[in-house]
Amino acid sequence: MVSITEGKHERFFIDFAWEKDGHIRSYRLGLEEVFEGKYLDTLFVPLQGQAFLLVGCGKEKELGLLEVREILAAAASKCREMKIRECSVDISRFAEVLGKDAVIQSVMGLELGSYTYSFTGKEEDDACSFQLERISDMEDMEELIAEAExxxxxxxxxxxxxxxxxxxxxxxxxxxxxxxxxxxxxxxxxxxxxxxxxxxxxxxxxxxxxxxxxxxxxxxxxxxxxxxxxxxxxxxxxxxxxxxxxxxxxxxxxxxxxxxxxxxxxxxxxxxxxxxxxxxxxxxxxxxxxxxxxxxxxxxxxxxxxxxxxxxxxxxxxxxxxxxxxxxxxxxxxxxxxxxxxxxxxxxxxxxxxxxxxxxxxxxxxxxxxxxxxxxxxxxxxxxxxxxxxxxxxxxxxxxxxxxxxxxxxxxxxxxxxxxxxxxxxxxxxxxxxxxxxxxxxxxxxxxxxxxxxxxxxxxxxxxxxxxxxxxxx
The missing domain is CATH 3.40.630.10 (Zn peptidases)
Structure with a gap:
């Protein structure tokens, strides 16, 4: 499930690291020496009262819509593996580079990254709820999320x-x-x-x-x-x-x-x-x-x-x-x-x-x-x-x-x-x-x-x- 939040979740965050000339740029964390930001690599960082899941995005110049969907799917899969039930995601950089399509692909990645087929039709009880931090200059995020859903x-x-x-x-x-x-x-x-x-x-x-x-x-x-x-x-x-x-x-x-x-x-x-x-x-x-x-x-x-x-x-x-x-x-x-x-x-x-x-x-x-x-x-x-x-x-x-x-x-x-x-x-x-x-x-x-x-x-x-x-x- 994906929703929009005006603030941030109190405990769990998904953050993104970019590989660039051997260094990384992360929105919140400075972990260049331990995480290189290689494509789809992940690193779980527990802090006091909070935790970050860091996801590698590779080189920013290689970013496309398929990559956005895959990066978010990798994040969702890791959240499921770690039994994280709720977390906050900031996709503003993806939207800045690729526009509104990035919102749709992000939601699709979060949803499909945790897909499994069950013949019995039994609903999974370990699904994570993702809260997208609102992008300030994008007024139609609700409509984009609905389209993605x-x-x-x-x-x-x-x-x-x-x-x-x-x-x-x-x-x-x-x-x-x-x-x-x-x-x-x-x-x-x-x-x-x-x-x-x-x-x-x-x-x-x-x-x-x-x-x-x-x-x-x-x-x-x-x-x-x-x-x-x-x-x-x-x-x-x-x-x-x-x-x-x-x-x-x-x-x-x-x-x-x-x-x-x-x-x-x-x-x-x-x-x-x-x-x-x-x-x-x-x-x-x-x-x-x-x-x-x-x-x-x-x-x-x-x-x-x-x-x-x-x-x-x-x-x-x-x-x-x-x-x-x-x-x-x-x-x-x-x-x-x-x-x-x-x-x-x-x-x-x-x-x-x-x-x-x-x-x-x-x-x-x-x-x-x-x-x-x-x-x-x-x-x-x-x-x-x-x-x-x-x-x-x-x-x-x-x-x-x-x-x-x-x-x-x-x-x-x-x-x-x-x-x-x-x-x-x-x-x-x-x-x-x-x-x-x-x-x-x-x-x-x-x-x-x-x-x-x-x-x-x-x-x-x-x-x-x-x-x-x-x-x-x-």
């Missing part, structure tokens, strides 16, 4: 659902989790169940989902923050709650992570709640195909040809490339029935992306520079990292089929690019962005202090800030 809520929701064991989060369970999560904001939710998907002709979604005894569904979330505008942004999130690979069965080393293939849908749900809670002046429709991918008598076989909801025929050559299939139906529905005008899809889509970029940078693609610039403007505030992949005519040729309009895998190379281009085939020429978070949505070994083993909540902040920037687009 909403983003944390979305990230926690994404982490919790992705971390949930697969046998406790079937597609319809996930649907109920999301609809319950957004119930307190002005979002309209509608669910299409298995029988409706068949009647509608969503052969890709009900075909993949029909391989499981736990039926698939399509969840639609509608937020209308600017009813005077015809612009409707579509957020399409992959929600495969269990992915065995189907008849193209995954290897044994990959099986442990099959419960987390719905991180895209979780990120969209987390962002949608923050968008609606913040009453952003944009119109957003989320289309979330939720299903399992298993082996059964009804499961797709390599070589099968189906017709997607958009009318295109699809040759299925790899049943483990199921995410792009269910996303294609969701994209087509969003365009035809929800009248979305710009499309962003997000998914844990390819192993190729983490082979290329690792666990801290996600892949992205777009066919519209102006639309992508909107996303990049959001990244300035989100503190997430994406690398935009190029593509050309030669890549589009890789997914042309001899027996259908398109095939769901390309050549042995460029797997992330051809996966994105498959989804683009169903966008009907509308501006499109594709985010592949297969590497960043999960971490066995955390890369940052604000992460914990398991789900990261990747994508929530970037989607939110993109929509916040979109308010200026009209």
């Amino acid at each position: 909403e983003l944390v809520k979305g990230i926690r929701f994404a982490r919790d659902t992705v971390n949930t064991p697969g046998n406790h989060l079937r597609p319809m369970d996930f649907d109920r989790c999301i609809t319950g999560f957004v119930k307190d904001v002005e979002i309209e939710a509608q669910t299409f169940v298995y029988g409706q998907l068949r009647a509608m002709g969503m052969e890709a979604l009900y075909g993949i989902g029909g391989s499981s005894e736990y039926p698939p569904c399509l969840l639609i979330l509608r937020y209308r923050g600017n009813p005077e505008s015809d612009e409707i942004y579509g957020l399409i999130g992959k929600g495969v709650t269990c992915d065995t690979g189907g008849y193209c069965l995954k290897g044994s080393k990959s099986m442990a992570g099959i419960k987390g293939d719905m991180a895209g849908a979780a990120a969209v749900a987390g962002a949608m709640h923050a968008i609606a809670a913040g009453k952003l002046k944009v119109n957003v429709t989320a289309c979330l195909p939720l299903c399992e991918n298993r082996i059964s008598q009804s499961a797709f076989l390599p070589g099968d040809v189906i017709t997607g909801y958009g009318g295109k025929t699809i040759e299925i050559l790899n049943t483990d490339a199921e995410g792009r299939l269910v996303l294609s139906d969701a994209v087509s529905y969003g365009i035809k029935d929800e009248k979305i005008t710009k499309i962003l899809d997000i998914a844990t889509l390819t192993g190729a992306v983490w082979s290329a970029l690792g666990y801290t940078i996600a892949g992205s693609m777009s066919d519209d520079d102006h639309f992508y610039e909107l996303f990049e403007k959001g990244l300035v505030h989100s503190a997430e990292k994406y690398l935009r992949f190029p593509f050309g005519r030669e890549h589009r040729k890789m997914i042309k089929s001899d027996v259908a309009d398109v095939k769901n895998v390309g050549a042995d190379c460029c797997g992330s690019i051809t996966a994105g281009l498959f989804i683009r085939e169903f966008c009907e020429g509308k501006p499109w962005i594709h985010l592949d978070i297969a590497g960043t949505a999960w971490c066995d070994t955390p890369s940052f202090a604000f992460e914990s083993k398991g789900a990261t909540g990747a994508g929530v902040t970037s989607l939110y800030y993109m929509m916040k920037e979109a308010q200026n687009e009209g």
